[in-house]
Amino acid sequence: MTGPLISAEELAGLLGEVTLLDVRYEMGAQGGPPRHADFVAGHLPGARYVDLDTDLAAPPGEEGRHPLPEPDDFQAAMRRLGVTASRPVVVYDDWQGRAAARAWWLLRYHGHTDVRVLDGGLTAWREAGGELERGLPARVDVPAADSDPDAFVVDPSSQHLPVVRAQDVASVRVLVDARAAARYRGEVEPVDPVAGHIPGAVNLPTERNRDDSGRFRTPEELARLYAGVGAVPGVWVAAYCGSGVTATHDVLAMELAGIPAALFPGGWSGWITDPARPVE
Structure with missing residues (x-):
């Protein structure tokens, strides 16, 4: 595939x-x-x-x-x-x-x-007319020994997909906040104890990655969308959200658009665990 x-x-x-x-x-x-x-x-x-x-x-x-x-x-x-x-x-x-x-x-x-x-x-x-299956799936046997050539052996690496840690966030050229606009602005915060966003971040809510059908926009549309906040090929871009879940949607959308992007996995909820970190 x-x-x-x-x-x-x-x-x-x-x-x-x-x-x-x-x-x-x-x-x-x-x-x-x-x-x-x-x-x-x-x-x-x-x-x-x-x-x-x-x-x-x-x-x-x-x-x-x-x-x-x-x-x-x-x-x-x-x-x-x-x-x-x-x-x-x-x-x-x-x-x-x-x-x-x-x-x-x-x-x-x-x-x-x-x-x-x-x-x-x-x-x-x-x-598309796809059928659904009910109940629990049957047990599956997969290779469990690391020495088996077909066993899934993890190899976490930023060479596969890049990651940004909290200490490096300030040096990111374009930091995309994937949360809803009201949360980004600090007007509401339904989940975390502190409202606002990481200073310097730009807002592009995850929901804008999809069209009215719930599918991803075309690569050309996504490229224009992210270019609007400065996220273009050749620029160091990273995305974050509340806790590192929905920001991966932005990373995927940018991959479709040809824009390599890192993930800040801690997100807003991780950023605010250190009261010394600035909040905008």
């Missing part, structure tokens, strides 16, 4: 040949409640449910509400879900790709080379 996105029509022809991960999630004041019941009620055939809070994040702490998982923990979770080194992975959700992008980013960052997001998610699958 090529490119970070896959259409429902293309995916329909690849069922059984890819590892499908269902990353449905709901944002809430204390994180999203697990969506496993919704998964059991209906999911893409062969998919396995990913709990974002436990499979795609470490416990909350100084690095924010959704710190990057420990590599060994992420490796164990992905192997449990059937991920191997050679088999393509497709991730989807019902949140316009926000949660699925987190899984895409983590798999890519940890060295998996063939990961795509279902463009339009569960809605696009249904609109």
Whole structure:
């Protein structure tokens, strides 16, 4: 497979040949409640449910509400879900790709080379006439020994996808805040204890990456959109959000537009854990 996105029509022809991960999630004041019941009620055939809070994040702490998982923990979770080194992975959700992008980013960052997001998610699958499967999937056996050539062995590296840490944020040329405009301006803050944004950041809410159908805009449209805030090829760009989840949607959108972008995984919730850091 090529490119970070896959259409429902293309995916329909690849069922059984890819590892499908269902990353449905709901944002809430204390994180999203697990969506496993919704998964059991209906999911893409062969998919396995990913709990974002436990499979795609470490416990909350100084690095924010959704710190990057420990590599060994992420490796164990992905192997449990059937991920191997050679088999393509497709991730989807019902949140316009926000949660699925987190899984895409983590798999890519940890060295998996063939990961795509279902463009339009569960809605696009249904609109294309795709059937849903009910119940729990059968147990899957995947290589568990690191020495097995098909075992998924994590190799977290900024050479795969770049990361920016809090101490380096000030040197980023264009820092994109992916949160809603009112949160960026500090008018409301429904989740974190401090309102505002990182000084110098520009705002481009994640929702602007998609069109009215819930699918990603074209690469040309995305390139124009990000150029409007100074994010263009050749400039050091990074994105952040509340806790490092929806900002991965912006990183994916910029990849579509040909703009390499780093992720600040701690996000706003991690930034404000140190009261010495400035707030605008």
